Amino acid sequence: MSLAGLLGRIEHEWATRKKVFDLPTARIWKPDDQVDLSFPFLGRPCASPIGPAAGPHTQMAQNIVLAWLGGGRLFELKTVQVLDDLEIGRPCIDMETIGYNIEWSQELAVPQSLAEYTKAWMAIELLRRWEPLQQFIGDPGPHVFDMSVGYDLAGITTDKVASFISGLRDATRSIDALRPEITGAFAELADLDVDPCIADTLTLSTFHGCPPEEIESITKHLIDDHDLDVIVKLNPTLLGYETVAGIVNDELGYDHVSVKESAFAADLQFERGVELIGELDQYAKDRGHRFGIKLTNTLVVDNTRGFMPDDTMYLSGAPLHVLASCLLDRLAGALPATFMIPGHGGDVMVSFSAGVTKDNLADTLASGVNPATICSDLLKPGGYGRMAPMLRGLAKEVAAAGCTDLASFREVRQEAAVAAGHRSVSAQYVVSLHGDGGDPYRLEANQKLPRSVDEHLEMFGCVACNFCITVCPNDAFFNIKSLDGMPGRQQYLVLAELCNECGNCMVFCPEDGDPAEIKPRLYTDAAVYEDREGQGFLLENGTVTAARADDQSVALVQQLLAAEQGLPLQPVDRP
Numbered sequence: 318m319s320l321a322g323l324l325g326r327i328e329h330e331w332a333t334r335k336k337v338f339d340l341p342t343a344r345i346w347k348p349d350d351q352v353d354l355s356f357p358f359l360g361r362p363c364a365s366p367i368g369p370a371a372g373p374h375t376q377m378a379q380n381i382v383l384a385w386l387g388g389g390r391l392f393e394l395k396t397v398q399v400l401d402d403l404e405i406g407r408p409c410i411d412m413e414t415i416g417y418n419i420e421w422s423q424e425l426a427v428p429q430s431l432a433e434y435t436k437a438w439m440a441i442e443l444l445r446r447w448e449p450l451q452q453f454i455g456d457p458g459p460h461v462f463d464m465s466v467g468y469d470l471a472g473i474t475t476d477k478v479a480s481f482i483s484g485l486r487d488a489t490r491s492i493d494a495l496r497p498e499i500t501g502a503f504a505e506l507a508d509l510d511v512d513p514c515i516a517d518t519l520t521l522s523t524f525h526g527c528p529p530e531e532i533e534s535i536t537k538h539l540i541d542d543h544d545l546d547v548i549v550k551l552n553p554t555l556l557g558y559e560t561v562a563g564i565v566n567d568e569l570g571y572d573h574v575s576v577k578e579s580a581f582a583a584d585l586q587f588e589r590g591v592e593l594i595g596e597l598d599q600y601a602k603d604r605g606h607r608f609g610i611k612l613t614n615t616l617v618v619d620n621t622r623g624f625m626p627d628d629t630m631y632l633s634g635a636p637l638h639v640l641a642s643c644l645l646d647r648l649a650g651a652l653p654a655t656f657m658i659p660g661h662g663g664d665v666m667v668s669f670s671a672g673v674t675k676d677n678l679a680d681t682l683a684s685g686v687n688p689a690t691i692c693s694d695l696l697k698p699g700g701y702g703r704m705a706p707m708l709r710g711l712a713k714e715v716a717a718a719g720c721t722d723l724a725s726f727r728e729v730r731q732e733a734a735v736a737a738g739h740r741s742v743s744a745q746y747v748v749s750l751h752g753d754g755g756d757p758y759r760l761e762a763n764q765k766l767p768r769s770v771d772e773h774l775e776m777f778g779c780v781a782c783n784f785c786i787t788v789c790p791n792d793a794f795f796n797i798k799s800l801d802g803m804p805g806r807q808q809y810l811v812l813a814e815l816c817n818e819c820g821n822c823m824v825f826c827p828e829d830g831d832p833a834e835i836k837p838r839l840y841t842d843a844a845v846y847e848d849r850e851g852q853g854f855l856l857e858n859g860t861v862t863a864a865r866a867d868d869q870s871v872a873l874v875q876q877l878l879a880a881e882q883g884l885p886l887q888p889v890d891r892p
Contacts, residue, residue, distance in 0.1 A: 318815065320436045321498035322886060323378055324443070328502040330885045331449060338383050338792045344702035346388030347454045352712040353722035355458065356687045358391055359518050359546040359607045359666060364458025365390040365708055366682055366723060370670040370690035371465045371520065373410065373790035373819065374701075376423060376430070380790055381437035382444070384695075387704030390460040391688040393670075394434055396522045397465065397481055399472035401426045406626035408820020412788075415571075415763050416634030416672075416693035418615070419627045421524070422467070424817060427477050431484045435491045438462060438515045443499065443506050462515050463548070467522035470535050482519070482543050489513040520548040520668070525617050526583040529593055536597050540606050547601065548609040548668055549594075553616045553640040554584040556647065561616070564643065565636050568751070570760035574632065575619035591651045598655070598665050609666030610648075612641045612686075624820070634693040635758040638672025639750050645669070645684065646747040650740070658685025659731035660741040675707045676757060679714040682723065683730040684743040696821055700787035767825045774830030776837060776852075777873060778804025785822040785832040791815045794822065794832070795885050797877045808877055812886075813838040813853060814845055837866075837874050841886070859884050 318326075330336050337345070348354070348364060356366050368389035374380045376395040384392065401423065409420040423430050444450050445457055464485050466473055473479075484491065492511050499507040519539055523532050532549060539545045553561060558581040565571050585593070594610060601608035615631035622630075645667065649656060655663035669686035674694045681689050694703055720726040730742050739745035749755070756762060770780060778799075786794040786809070793815035796807040809832065816833050823831040838853040840846035846855040846863065854871065855863040859878050864871045878884045 318377075318379065319498060320378075320439060320495050321500060323382070323436060323440055324499065324503050325501060326885050327440075327444070329883075333882045334885075337386055337444075337450075338379050339786050339795055340383055340386050340701055342453060344705050345386045345454060346705040346708055348456065348458055349709075349712045351721065352715050354708060354712060354715070356723055358461045358463070358687060359548070359609060361461050361518070362459045363390045363461050363688065366688045366711075367673070367678070367704065367707060368392050368688055368690050369695065370692040371396050371522065372418075372692045373420060374692060374695055376425065376433065377791055377815070378433045378436040378440060379792045379815075381434070382440050383701040383792060384704065385441050385444075385457075385460060387701040388708045389691075389704060390458065391463065391690065392437075392460065393463050393520055393668075393690050394465055394516070395423050395430070396467045397423050397427055397430050397478065398467050399427070399475045399478050401430075401477075407818045408625055408823065409817075410696060410819045410821045411622060411624045411630070411824065412634075412693065412696045412821060413624070413766060413824050415632070415636060416696070417618075417620075417622065417625070417630045417632055419625050419630050420819065421615075421631060427481050431481050432491070434462065434464075434485060434515060435488050436495065438488070439492060439495055439499075439511060442509060442511050443503050446506055446509065447503065461518070463518045463520055464516040465520045465522055465550075468524045468527065470531055470538065473535055474538060479543075482545075485516040486543070487513050488515050517544070518546045518548070519543075520550055520611055522550050522614065523552070523585070524614065525552060525554070525580050527585070529585050529589045532585065533593060533597065536608075537600060540601055540604055544606075546607040546609075547597075548611050548666070549597065550611040550614055551590065551644070552584050552614045553637065553644060553671075554581045555587050555590050556640060556644055557581065557587065560643075561640060564639055565616075565632075569636050569639060569755070569758055571636055572760075573621060574636070575621050577617050577619055577629070580617045587647070587651075591648070594648070594652060594665065595655065602664075607664070607666065609668060611668040611670065612644055613637070613671055616640065634672045635763050636672070638677065639755060639758050641669065641671030642681075642684075642743070642750055643747055645686070646741075646743045649743055656685070657687065658741065658743065659683075659727050660735070661685070672758070675703070675710050678707050678711050680746055682711070683727055684741070684746055685727055696788055696790065698782075698784050698787050698825055700789070702787060768827045769829075770827045772828045774826060774828040774832060774835050775804075776835055776870060777808055779809065780827050781805055781807040782827055783807075784825040784827070785809055785836070788821045788825045789816075790819070790821070791817060794836070797880055797882045800876055800880060803873065810837045810839055810874070810877070813840050813849065814842060837870070839874075839884075856884070859886075
């Protein structure tokens with residue numbers, strides 16, 4: 318979607334629904350005046366300690382804007398690689414219980430990814446200064462875009478990826494090219510001074526099987542040739558096969574999860590990982606740069622569920638939280654005085670992404686990680702709307718500890734951990750996870766299936782649960798109030814060009830059927846419409862001009878689009 322389309326949709330939805338990309342004002346985060354949740358990300362100020370992890374929530378502009386509205390202030394952009402014409406199987410996300418996926422890389426061409434991130438950067442800068450939203454949230458505070466690339470040196474050193482990195486480091490030309498699209502309610506901001514440096518930090522995704530010498534060479538290349546501060550994302554396989562299988566299968570009870578022993582032999586080993594962290598930290602320091610690590614990538618496992626088509630899938634969610642927390646504590650014990658965590662006093666930042674939820678956010682952050690990025694939890698009902706309650710709950714916990722900021726909260730928690738006989742907060746937390754504190758992460762707490770009813774999903778009318786809207790990471794669904802004579806309270810429609818058929822809406826829909834295929838699929842691009850199969854409605858200026866559907870369905874869709882709420886794509890003059 319163009320920047321003009323994004324801004325038009327914002328304007329129209331705010332005027333007709335008091336929402337932005339279907340996010341209600343009650344789920345838009347307002348920074349707490351009494352509690353400072355900010356933190357430094359590689360020296361750059363960030364107003365909140367959470368944000369979306371690299372994945373489905375950071376691929377398209379509207380995703381990133383939604384995460385910003387929810388309170389995210391650190392955005393780990395989806396990992397880009399040189400092989401940008403991949404066929405990723407469908408469905409590719411399975412959140413029925415814990416979390417699995419096969420969506421391991423970007424689905425857009427590299428230049429398209431650059432365009433999406435630039436549009437997102439500009440849209441946020443405009444929203445920060447847009448009076449209706451400014452009056453609502455006040456000062457949103459600073460945010461950071463952190464780019465991510467992978468997976469080998471040969472690909473990262475290509476002109477394609479190098480241009481992507483340079484384009485985020487200095488987006489002047491891209492920003493100027495987009496200014497004519499700033500119209501309508503945002504027209505007065507068209508000449509807004511926008512920082513052309515979208516990102517000058519990078520998280521390197523090493524993925525599974527990347528040898529240590531490759532990790533070292535890539536990191537040094539990014540520092541030397543691109544002048545970047547770098548974070549290296551590590552894999553849970555660092556714990557070793559026996560430890561990982563013991564935790565996942567035996568301790569947590571996921572005996573159906575088949576951990577791939579072969580993946581461990583090819584991955585970075587713990588002892589070499591410890592050496593590498595120290596070496597790369599020193600290398601960065603010597604060149605005036607900052608270095609960090611991220612815990613962790615997903616865990617590669619055999620596909621035993623049959624929902625997604627690939628033989629291999631990647632585990633996330635609750636069990637990964639335990640693995641990543643254990644890895645943090647083990648690394649902290651092996652590398653004293655290295656990390657920027659309580660009790661360490663080092664300068665290697667630790668970023669964290671593994672099963673973060675509202676229930677464990679305070680404990681996770683108390684361990685000193687900066688930030689805690691989220692993926693699996695945002696794929697559950699509520700979606701991006703789950704972020705603001707997380708931050709409100711965190712602010713309450715900080716205040717309850719007698720603190721007014723995140724830094725002092727960590728100090729208080731560290732003192733309490735030491736007084737209880739532990740080396741650090743992270744060590745205390747791991748002890749808890751191995752005991753009763755691990756109960757929320759065990760199979761027994763994570764096997765409840767999504768709600769279901771014995772009804773087949775139809776194009777019009779349903780239980781109106783809104784799940785398809787909130788669990789879609791691309792914001793491809795929207796609803797319109799039913800008109801007289803239509804079944805149900807709401808009608809749900811799909812912006813087909815935003816839908817990547819990930820399958821997440823199908824997992825959570827209470828009725829039997831795939832909403833992405835069954836609900837009216839709307840197209841604005843004739844070429845895309847002609848290229849696709851199945852039902853669909855081609856639109857021009859909000860009017861159906863072609864359809865693969867019966868006449869009655871066409872008439873109903875046209876009535877809905879002509880209603881007051883209408884199509885949330887551009888502002889419409891209405892009587």
